[in-house]
Structures are given as structure tokens and as C-alpha cells.
Amino acid sequence: MKRLALAVLVLCGSCSKPKPQIHVFTWADYFAPDTISAFEKEFDCQVSLDYIESSEGLRARLDSGRSGFDVVFPSDEVMRSFIAKGLVEKIDPAKIPNMSNLSAKFRGLEYDPKNDYSVPYMWGTTGIAYNKEKVPTPPDSWAALWDPKVANRVTLLDDAREAFVAAVRAEGGSPTALTPEAIDKGRAKLTAAKVLAFDSQPKTRLIKGETWMAQCYNGDALQAAAAKERSADIGFVIPKEGGTIWVDNLCIPKGAPNRELAHKFIDYLLRPAVSAAISNEVNFANPNDAARKLIKKEVLEDRMANPTEEDLQRCSLLKELAPDLKKKLDDAWAQVKGK
Template sequence: MRARSLSRGAIAVSVATVTALVATGCGGSDAGSASGGGKKLNVYAWAGEIPDSVVKKFEQDTGIDVTLDTFDSNETMTAKLSSGSAGYDLVEPSQYSVQQLIGQKLIEPLDHARIKGLDNLADKFRNPSYDPGNKYSVPWIWGTTGFAYNDKCISSATSWQTLFDDQYKGKIYMLDNMLAAYIAGLQVTGARATSTDKGEIEAATAALTKQKKVLAGYNSTNYPQLLSTGQACAAQAWSGTAMAKVVAANPNVHYVLPEEGGSIWTDGLAIPKGAKNTDAAYQFINFLLRPEIAAMATDDGGSASTNAKARDFVKDKKALENPAVYASDAAIEKADFLLDPGTAMKHFQQGWTKVKAS
């Protein structure tokens, strides 16, 4: 789907995209070597996901000068790499984008002999379905797609069925994002969010079409505020800063991953093909894998860290308990990584056209 709050439209797989389609220490001795470039590093990352405090500390510890450029969609990042003249040493693709970049040969396999700290990652992010063996990417931050509800309207809710319930007609919102909506449509009809089966997509299309009479609308912007004021009873939602703030401030608003699973996304680091400053790139990856540094993604960036050991270093303990930041291990057990649908994209596009026109 970054602050990955409501821009998570791009992360849960942006409509624009889909429809168009350490050394624990720092400053290792290889910085500046002839084979890996000089003491500089060019990074291209999601806006707000690598806090300034992290960059500054890395520069102080290593003497490496970091240039951090930011993007707001995987498509923008991919287009830059495709141009062949981007000049970046590290990029931060989302999980489905990692698949696409591998297929386009735009990122290099990682040399795991040069990486220290992969064992700090939580189990969910080791050997992920989109990048077996973490061959091409190191997950950095993560979040989920689920729903939120206001208990003044709905006493409790655990299933996507809540968003399809006639009794809440006119007070339900869905994300205005094709594949995000299909997560609910597929799972509520018994399929996986990763399904590319034409028949299952058609069943999901029928469910989403029927749901439309219940909805107040599709909303990817201010739904957390609508939930907080009670104008919405429930809404499909992305975890992240905006949703987390409402959950923290309003005890009546609850964010949940549905019992059917919901989905999980992650943004990680990859080395583009032809990167010049690879020594610095590996130093930065190792730096971010240090638990005390990874904790800064939460304290200074408001994001959940993929680093299991980082939780001991997070100062904002309330964030660890906020499901709109850190969903529980039990909650994400059934959550799917949303993958690149490949040729099945046409079935989603055709179905979404039907849903929106109904």
C-alpha cells in the first residue's frame, strides 16, 4: 500500500499501478574500496519511512554521505530504475514490486555473506513468499490491510462480513483501491487474497457488487476521522500513522485483522542493477538490521519494524500494543502477502469496472 498512513493506497497495491499496468558496527573497512564505490550512498525510499534521525546517525557513525530521495508509488520508483540513469545504490520496493523488479532484472541478488543481522527479522519476514530466502530484498517496515469499527455503532466485529451487513447501510466504507477491495471480496467468499483463479475473482466481483448498496462510498483518505466521529460504523482500513493515531486517541475505535486473514505488506531494501556504492549499501543494510536502529522506525517514523529484536528497544511502548501499528503474531498468522497478480490482472480490472459501474 508509508507516513505510510493513507498513502498506503500505493502500498496495498496502488490503483494507478495495477490499473496501468551490519557489520554491526558502522563504517566497515570496505567503505571507499575500489570495488564498491566511495564514501557516499544514494537511497530512493518511500517518503517518511527512513527517518532523518536514522540517516544522520549512519552518517555520523560511518562518515558516509547519504543522499535520500523519496517517492510516493512503486511505479515512480520502477520507472526511475527502468530509465537506466537513476544512480541509486539502494531502493525500497514493496513486496509485489520486488517480484516485478526481479522479473525486469532491475535489482541484484544480495550477497548474504556481506549481511549481518538477518536473523533479527521476525519469522514472518524470513523466506517470504514474494522473495524466497530473502534473495533480493531485506524487509524494513510492515503493515496490514484490515478494517476498523466504532463500538458505539457495532459492539464488536471480527469478520469481513461486517462490511457487507445490511444493518449498517450507509455507514460502511471500503478503500477506493481495486486490489485492496478484492482482499475483502475474495476472503469473504472463501478464497485467499492471493488468488488468481478466474472463477474466484468472479465470485468476489459478485460479492463486491452486491455490497455496493450497503456502502456510504469508497474512501482512501479521511475514513479514520469518519470512524472517530461516528459518521462511519466500519471501514476497510490500512494500518499506519493516521489509523494508529485515531485508535490511540479514541477508545471507541478498534482496528482489526479479520478472522479471514486480511493482508500484510512490507517495504524493504534492494540493490539496483549497476549500483556503484555497494559497500556503503551493505553497510546501510547492516546498520538498519541492528535492533536499536530498527526501533527508530517506530519511535521516529511511526512504522512497525520487521525486526523482532527491535521491540525491546522501542521507547513508545503504546505503539507496540496498538494493532494499527503492530498487529499481533496471532492476527497476522493467516494474513497473506499481496502479490503481483501477473496475467490475472485483467480479471481484476474487468471485475472492478463492473463493480464501479453497478
């Protein structure tokens, strides 16, 4: 009997309690190599990662209110509708003391004036990345993406808003005042484009030399330019017509299974050392003021990662579209993709 009791004790001792889990829906290549493993070790938990392909894909996953995710990374242009539809929950600032590390200019952005629902994570610009060997003269206009010399060697972002912005700007229009007529013109322009692919992560194609010119997020261009295996040097420009400023945010979606651990994860990402290590790895501009002293000088001074004020004056955040315009844009995008 004693032997049986001892065996039961040994068996039960080997049955460890399952570790708490946190499910994160993020963009690809958005952490330093040890960001996740260090969090798992410190908080004795498991992190499950899934990857966003587009803002609309993220919206579709959250629409049910039961996505199963604890932390998501929506971009600025969808935040207003996410908040209005209740797709993200209010955060508890008392549980995220490292929010105080954020730069004042990244607090209270127009889509979330009191930061009730969002915490800025990284920011950057959208412009044109190009292969310096195949395109020796830096492109200065969005119209360069339609140049016959690069036909079938161009990629556009697999994102309706960004792709239409490029088309509208190439036609001399204003993306901040998108009209039904501008959408029609943009659809015609995009349908006529001779693209290799619509690709929201053209980094690999740039590195391999498959694409010579790409509508691209600046951080992806930087990562391609830094890749030792790249086939040629990679440049990046914000065209004369201007570019997009984007801000990716940390949010807790409606129905998050583990809100407590979600708050800890967000606060962890805002630690100066953690945030700086991420910027040093992914080369995106950082809204975390306390992290700046730990970010490599070459990242801070690289104009791809941190554009000049002159470049930024030509850039703008994407505005949320009215429902009727969004439907028209979605329909036009479906026609472009289905050509």
C-alpha cells in the same frame, strides 16, 4: 599577484565538494523523526525521499531500469516478479552485517529464499479500522464494509490486490486461490461499494472522523488511534474471514546510482537502536530480533501492532498472480476505479 593568488585560494576553499546523495523510494510515515537526519550526519550525505502510493506505482517507476533510486521498499507480493524481471539487484551480504539481527522466521521467505535481493524491514496485517463512536460494535466480517449504515463513510485501500481480497473474502471466497470467476465477482462487489474514497493512507480521514470504517494497514490504524487530535477512539480488527500478512522489504533497484551508500543505508536501518526507534514511532511489527529489547512494551503488547497467534492463523501472504490473471485483475480494477 600575491593578493590574487590568495583570493583564488580563499575562493577555492569556500567551494566545498558536493555531498554524495542517496535517493530513497519509500512508503509515507515510515521512519522515526531523526532516522534520516542522523544518517545524513553520520555519513556526510544527503537523502532524497520520494513516496510510494501503491505497489503498481512502484513497479511502473522501476520498469525502465533507470528509476534513479538507490533504495526501494517493495512489498512481498511483487518481489517474485521484481526478481524475475531483473528490476532489483543482488545485495552484498558482506556489506550488510546487521542482517544477522533478523529473526529466523523472516529470513528465506518464499519469494527470496536466500535473501539475495531483499531484506525484510517491517511487517504487519491488513484489517478493518473503525470509529468507535460511529461504529460501537466492532465489525467481525469484511461484509461490514458494505453495510448500508456506513455507506459513503467507508474507504478501501487504493490497491487492486488488497481491495479485491476484501471483496472476495466478503463473499466467502478464498483470496489465496483467485480465479477468473472470483475476479468477476470481486469487480461486481467493488463496483457496488458505496465508498468515500479508495485511499491507501486512510489515517488522516480516520483521525478527522471523515471515514467511519476503513480497510487499513494495522500500523496506520495504530497511528490514528494514538493521534491526540483524533475525533473519536479508533479500533482495529482482523475479520473472521482472515486478513493479509504483508512484509515490506529493503531492495536496491536495477541501475542504482549509489550502490555503496545504498548498502550502508540498509545496514543502518537494521541497527537495533535505529530499527527500534522506527517501530516505536510508526507502530509496525518488526522482524529485527535484536531491536525487540529496545521496543516499547506497549508496542510489543499492543494486539494491533503484534496480533495474537490465533489472529495470524487466519491471515496469509498474497501470492504472485500468473500473468493472465494479473491482466484480468488490472482490467477489472480499472473498471472499478472508472465507475
